[in-house]
Amino acid sequence: MGLFWWNDGTQHKVYEGTNMVEQSRVKFLGEAKIDKEWSAGYLLEIAIQGHVANRWNQLTDSSVSPNPINRDDVTFVRKSNWYLKSKRLGQVAVGLNGMATYHLLDDADPTLTRNVDDAEGPPIFMSAFLIRSNGNFVNNLTWPNILRGFNNSTPGDAARRNVVRYDSPDWHGFVLSASWGEADVWDAAVTYKQTFGDTSILARAGYGASNDPGTLVPVPSAPYVVGGTSCISSTAVSTSLPNFECTWEAAAATIQHEPTGLFVFGGWGRQVVDTDHVFPAGTFLSRTARHGSCAPASRNNGVRSGRRRSSRRTATTTPAPTPARPSAATSISGRLASSRGSKRPT
């Protein structure tokens, strides 16, 4: 549980809830050796969340999400997959799992602060807060309505999906990963981890694509989208179709001086959407968003200050009628801090 003090320039309050960067969870892992090289296993990971802190807003400290897994005091399955692993050939996992670019930006950060505030932290902490302009709400638009990225409003990061995932064995510090899921969601990533003297490096880069905008759950009061990649809207799929294609790419790295724990983390991500959906005549859709933060912090904690700027551009007149142009979003994040004795979540 954490305390969340917020101030939107007009009002301020303190809420109490679960830090949803990494909520409580229980993991069951069973593995059996087949021989000296081969092994097989099954992973089941269950989330246990109390009072969700990424679904409240100025009007209520209760979750405003109609999605059952975003409600208070629920459990749900985060991962459920079986795998076959070879020391020489790598691992293939089948089932509900993180895609190859899942937490791509976050998992390039091996430090302790990753557990409480990562690249997805800023949009998670913005939760469902309504934006204000000159003190007034803007037609009930929320920060997630303005920010982009289909997973926790973080361009470049993918999500957990039903996929077949492959991870190569370590080759001089390099690990290749790729995943594919039904309705054609796929991605690939490379991870590099190495130590040079007192300095360690962890870097990740990846690319993904999807033609599945997800499935609409038509709750009359507040529809929401599950599965797929809701790159344009998390409340509708109609504006994504036809011929929807979403691509994302990201790169991030952490360099750490091991004796002191000092480290620098930087990340970049982008999401681009193509659709033949015809928006109102004379307009095309183009969106960008970027955010960044870079701040000093003290050793072994998650203290960080930052600045997040976002913008959404949809404008420009073109000959009518016209299909939508690509929509893009970019994120840049960075951190300078110190951490020792860290443990990275999986």
Next chain:
Amino acid sequence: MNLYAVYQFADGSFIGNAATAKSGAPIGKTEIDGFQELITGAKINF
């Protein structure tokens, strides 16, 4: 157990047009008021 504190600040602007008006975005540029947040808590591993 690890104690932590996080501070963040956000602001920005966005530009809406006819395509986004349906979702509630005003047409033209809208400046967003700054939003501050301070999060504190503890992480415990069992």
